[in-house]
Amino acid sequence: MTAFLKSFIGGVVLVVMLTACGGGSNGGSGFFGAGTGSSAPSTGSSTDSSSSSSSGTSPTAPGSLSLSQQIEQLERKGGYPTLDRSSDIAGPDANKNGVRDDIEAWIGTLDVTEPQRKALMQDARALQQTLIVDLTDKAAVQQAGEKIMAAVNCGGDRFTPYAQFSKLGGKIEAMTANTRQRAERYMQYNKARSGSSTTLPSYDTCEP
Numbered sequence: 745m746t747a748f749l750k751s752f753i754g755g756v757v758l759v760v761m762l763t764a765c766g767g768g769s770n771g772g773s774g775f776f777g778a779g780t781g782s783s784a785p786s787t788g789s790s791t792d793s794s795s796s797s798s799s800g801t802s803p804t805a806p807g808s809l810s811l812s813q814q815i816e817q818l819e820r821k822g823g824y825p826t827l828d829r830s831s832d833i834a835g836p837d838a839n840k841n842g843v844r845d846d847i848e849a850w851i852g853t854l855d856v857t858e859p860q861r862k863a864l865m866q867d868a869r870a871l872q873q874t875l876i877v878d879l880t881d882k883a884a885v886q887q888a889g890e891k892i893m894a895a896v897n898c899g900g901d902r903f904t905p906y907a908q909f910s911k912l913g914g915k916i917e918a919m920t921a922n923t924r925q926r927a928e929r930y931m932q933y934n935k936a937r938s939g940s941s942t943t944l945p946s947y948d949t950c951e952p
Contacts, residue, residue, distance in 0.1 A: 825850040827922050833875050833929055842869040847919050854912070859950070863902040866951045867895040867913050871920040874933040885933070889942045894949035901950060 819826050828835045828846045835844040843851075843865055851864050870891040877888045899909035921930040 829923055860902045863898045866898055868916045870895040871917055875929050879936045885936050889937055893942045893944050897945045898950040
């Protein structure tokens with residue numbers, strides 16, 4: 745548990761920093777395949793290059809696109825889901841289950857077991873709460889942190905090895921903070937949590 749807790753905490757900082765830097769002035773996406781315990785993938789893979797060459801188009805020179813443009817390009821190719829980029833911090837949640845609709849749809853496409861899917865939904869719900877919690881309410885902020893730890897603990901119980909949950913959870917984290925407004929709100933939440941502590945539970949914390 746201790747090892748993946750350290751991985752989780754380090755991932756939070758990485759995701760927020762890169763998301764905030766990657767968003768454009770129009771609130772563009774900051775989504776990338778990184779986060780909890782994982783590193784950002786290369787957007788100039790050999791597969792993409794060979795594909796571009798075979799189609800008769802020249803591959804884009806590395807570094808010529810902004811992070812936001814790279815993400816949009818990957819979305820068009822189907823590498824990542826098309827995400828909600830509305831100015832609303834919470835985003836759409838038609839069924840009111842606490843998970844943004846586009847993130848829930850992506851989780852639904854994953855090749856995982858039902859208990860694992862529920863663990864990912866719990867993780868998404870906990871991360872979403874960090875964007876809408878009243879930051880002036882210390883008890884509510886503490887509770888939001890405890891829900892994240894419960895989700896991390898559940899993920900560790902449902903996925904073997906834990907790295908599988910870490911990778912998927914990192915993507916959910918990045919998708920949650922996929923616009924500049926959401927990334928800034930996420931950073932404000934982490935600032936509000938500064939100085940507080942939450943213990944990783946040692947019991948079953950998976951939600952029904």
